[in-house]
Amino acid sequence: MTDQQTQNKIKTEEYFINMGPQHPAAHGVLRLILTIDGEIIKNVEPDLGYIHRSIEKMCERDSYQQIVHLTDRMDYLSSHINNEAVCLTVEKGLEIEVSDRVKVIRTIIDELTRIASHCLWWGVMGMDLGALTTYFYAFRDREMINDIFEETCGARLTMNYNVPGGLMFDIHPNFVKRTKDFITHFKTKIPEYDRLLTGNVIFQKRTKGVGILTREDAISFGVSGPTARGSGFSSDVRKHHPYSAYDLVNFKEILFTEGDTFARYQVRMMELWESVSIIEQLIDNIPEGETKAATKAVIKLPKGEFYQRVETARGELGVYINSTGNKNPYRVKFRSPGFSNLSVLNHISKDVLIGDLVATMASFDFVIPDIDR
Amino acid sequence: MNFTQMIIPLNITKTISDWIYSIMPETAASYTIMVIIAVAYLALFAVAGLYLVLLERKVAAWFQLRIGPNRVGPWGLLQTMADALKLVSKELTSTIKIDKFLYNLAPYFVIVSALMAMAVFPFSEQFQAFDINIGVFFLIAISSIGVIGILLAGWSSNNKYALIGAMRSGLQTISYELSVGLSILTMVLLTGTLQLSEIIEAQRTGGWLILQGHVPSIIAFMIFMVAGTAETNRAPFDLVEAESELGAGFHTEYSGMKFAYFFLAEFINMFIISSIAVVLFFGGWLSPFGITENIAWFPQVFWFIIKVLGLIFLMMWFRWTFPRLRVDQLLTLEWKYLLPLNLMNIVLMAIVIWLNWTI
Numbered sequence: 001m002t003d004q005q006t007q008n009k010i011k012t013e014e015y016f017i018n019m020g021p022q023h024p025a026a027h028g029v030l031r032l033i034l035t036i037d038g039e040i041i042k043n044v045e046p047d048l049g050y051i052h053r054s055i056e057k058m059c060e061r062d063s064y065q066q067i068v069h070l071t072d073r074m075d076y077l078s079s080h081i082n083n084e085a086v087c088l089t090v091e092k093g094l095e096i097e098v099s100d101r102v103k104v105i106r107t108i109i110d111e112l113t114r115i116a117s118h119c120l121w122w123g124v125m126g127m128d129l130g131a132l133t134t135y136f137y138a139f140r141d142r143e144m145i146n147d148i149f150e151e152t153c154g155a156r157l158t159m160n161y162n163v164p165g166g167l168m169f170d171i172h173p174n175f176v177k178r179t180k181d182f183i184t185h186f187k188t189k190i191p192e193y194d195r196l197l198t199g200n201v202i203f204q205k206r207t208k209g210v211g212i213l214t215r216e217d218a219i220s221f222g223v224s225g226p227t228a229r230g231s232g233f234s235s236d237v238r239k240h241h242p243y244s245a246y247d248l249v250n251f252k253e254i255l256f257t258e259g260d261t262f263a264r265y266q267v268r269m270m271e272l273w274e275s276v277s278i279i280e281q282l283i284d285n286i287p288e289g290e291t292k293a294a295t296k297a298v299i300k301l302p303k304g305e306f307y308q309r310v311e312t313a314r315g316e317l318g319v320y321i322n323s324t325g326n327k328n329p330y331r332v333k334f335r336s337p338g339f340s341n342l343s344v345l346n347h348i349s350k351d352v353l354i355g356d357l358v359a360t361m362a363s364f365d366f367v368i369p370d371i372d373r
Numbered sequence: 374m375n376f377t378q379m380i381i382p383l384n385i386t387k388t389i390s391d392w393i394y395s396i397m398p399e400t401a402a403s404y405t406i407m408v409i410i411a412v413a414y415l416a417l418f419a420v421a422g423l424y425l426v427l428l429e430r431k432v433a434a435w436f437q438l439r440i441g442p443n444r445v446g447p448w449g450l451l452q453t454m455a456d457a458l459k460l461v462s463k464e465l466t467s468t469i470k471i472d473k474f475l476y477n478l479a480p481y482f483v484i485v486s487a488l489m490a491m492a493v494f495p496f497s498e499q500f501q502a503f504d505i506n507i508g509v510f511f512l513i514a515i516s517s518i519g520v521i522g523i524l525l526a527g528w529s530s531n532n533k534y535a536l537i538g539a540m541r542s543g544l545q546t547i548s549y550e551l552s553v554g555l556s557i558l559t560m561v562l563l564t565g566t567l568q569l570s571e572i573i574e575a576q577r578t579g580g581w582l583i584l585q586g587h588v589p590s591i592i593a594f595m596i597f598m599v600a601g602t603a604e605t606n607r608a609p610f611d612l613v614e615a616e617s618e619l620g621a622g623f624h625t626e627y628s629g630m631k632f633a634y635f636f637l638a639e640f641i642n643m644f645i646i647s648s649i650a651v652v653l654f655f656g657g658w659l660s661p662f663g664i665t666e667n668i669a670w671f672p673q674v675f676w677f678i679i680k681v682l683g684l685i686f687l688m689m690w691f692r693w694t695f696p697r698l699r700v701d702q703l704l705t706l707e708w709k710y711l712l713p714l715n716l717m718n719i720v721l722m723a724i725v726i727w728l729n730w731t732i
Contacts, residue, residue, distance in 0.1 A: 039700055129696035133693050206702075
C-alpha cells in the first residue's frame, strides 16, 4: 500500500493543546500552545503576559533608589544580581567608585545566589523528568543559603541588599563563618547530586541528544547564560566584561559543545563548582572599608543613556536607563535572559515528543516573571 | 463451580459457616458465605490499600529527608483514613461534555479488577478464598481488565490530557502484558501447574523457585519486576499520569470517590504484582529455611505479608529514585530488550528442566 492510500484510509489530524498557564511543567504562568500530531510536537507557540506587571513603566515613575526594589520581582531567583545590575548602572551614571569591600561582598552574595538558583533548578529539573526526590535534596542545601541571607539582610528571597553606592548595611558578624560552613557542607553534596541524578541511565537517555541547540542558533536568537554555554557559545559576562570583583578571582567559563539538554545540565552542575571556588577565593580576604559611598538623598542621573550588563543565574541581564537629568529615569529597559532564551524554544522543539519538550524546557531554567516583567 | 473448594480460614470462621449451613438450605448457605467472604475481602483490601498509601507517603518521606504524615493519629496512622473520609464526602463534579455512562463506569472496571484478583491468592495454607486449578491464568486475565477502565476514563472524559494518558496506558499495558505473561510462564514451566497453592507446595521441599531454577529464575524475576512496575503504571513507567507532561493523565477529570478508586486501585495493583512475585519466586507463605514450620501457632500469613511488603518497598524505591522514561524508550525497552530476553529465557528454562539441573 502506498503512502497515499494509507492516508486516504486513516485520516489523522493535528490538534492543539494548552500547556499552561496552569501546568506543572511551566513553573509559573507560561502558556505554550502546542500543535501536536499524536505525541509529536509540530509547533510551540509561547503566549506571554500572564504575569506582566509593567515593571519597566513603573520604573519611570519611581526614583532610582526605588527601582532597585522592583527588580527583585523580575527574576526572583537572582534577586541580588538584578539589584546589583541597577545599582551598577546608577553608579556608572553618577561616576561613583564603590569600595573594594562592597565589590567583594556583592560578588560573594552573587555567587551564593547563583548556587541557590542552580540548586532550585536542579531539583525542578529532576522533578520535571519524574524523579521527585531531587527537589528535597536541593532544597535542603538551598535553605542554608537562605538562612545566611536572612541573617545578613533580613530577607530570604527578595533581598534588596544593594543600594546605589554600596550596600544597605554591613554584613552580619556570622556571615563569613556561616558561608564557610555552607561551602564545606555543599562540597560534599554536589557529588551526591551526581550520584542521584547525573549518572542515572534513564536520566541520560532522556537528556542526551534532546533539544539540540547549535552555536549559530544560540547566537542568532540571542541566547545567553548556561543555555548558550551548553552550545559552546562563550558568553559569560563575568569573564568578558567583568564587574564588581570578578576581575580579582580565577574561575573557568564552563563550555560544552554538544548543545543538547545534557550539555546544558552539565554546564550548570559545573558552575556550582566554579561558584564554590569563587566564594572560597574571596571569603577569607574581604577588605576593610566603607559599605556605602556617599550619595545625595535624591539621585539625579546626568542626561544621557546608561547600560550595564551582568550575568544572572539564567544569562545576561542588561539594564538600559535613559535619563533626562530628572530624579526619575525617562525610559528603562531590561534585557532579560529568559525572554531571549524562550524565543529559541520553538526552533529546537520541532518534531519531538512531549516528554522531550518538558526536558528541554527544564534545562532552559525559565523564570516566568523574568520573561514577562 | 464447586463451592466446597472455598477454604475458610481458622476455626472461628468454621463455626460461623457451620452455623449458616445449619439454619438455611445448602445452596442459600453457600451463596451467603460467598457474599460474606466477598464483603470481608472488600473491606480488608480497601483498608490494606489505604495503609499502602500511608506506607508510600512514609517511604517517600524517608527518601526525601522529610517526616511524612504525623498529625492525624499516632505516627500519622489515621491520615489516609481521614483522606478517604474526605473523598467519600466530596461532591462528584464532572464537566458537561462527557460520555456519562462510560465516565461513571470506568472507575469500577479498575477497582473491581484489582479486588477480584485478590480472591485467588493463598495468603496462608488455609487463607484462600478461591483455589482454582487455573489460578495463574485467572490472575493474568483479571488484572488485564483494568486497562479497559483506564482507556474508558480517558476517552469518556473528553479531555486531551486524559486522552493522551489513556492512549499511553493502552500501549504500555498491552506491551508489558507480554513480559509479565511470559515471565510467569517461565515459572509455570518449572512447577508444571497453574494452581497457586500447588506452586507453593512445590517449594516446600525443593526450596524457593527463584533458587530451584537458578539463572533463568533470576532473569524471570527481574523481568517480572520491571514489567510488573510498568503494568501498575508506577514510576519510572508512570507516563500515564506524568504530571509534568499531562497534568494528571487519564483521571484529570475525576473527583471525589471516583478519583479515589483509581488511586486505590494503583496501590492494590502494586500489592497484586508483589503477591504474584512472592508466590512464584519466594515461596508464598512458606517461612525461610522452614524456621517456623513446626510452630503450630505461628501465623503463616506473617511471612506472606512480610515478603510482599519487601517487594512493595522495592517498587517504592524505584519510584522515588528514578526519573521517568519517555514513551518511545518505554516501547524500546519492552520490544527490543525484555521480550527477546524473555523468549530466550523460556528456552533456557526448558533446557534446565530437560537436563534436570534444578536444585
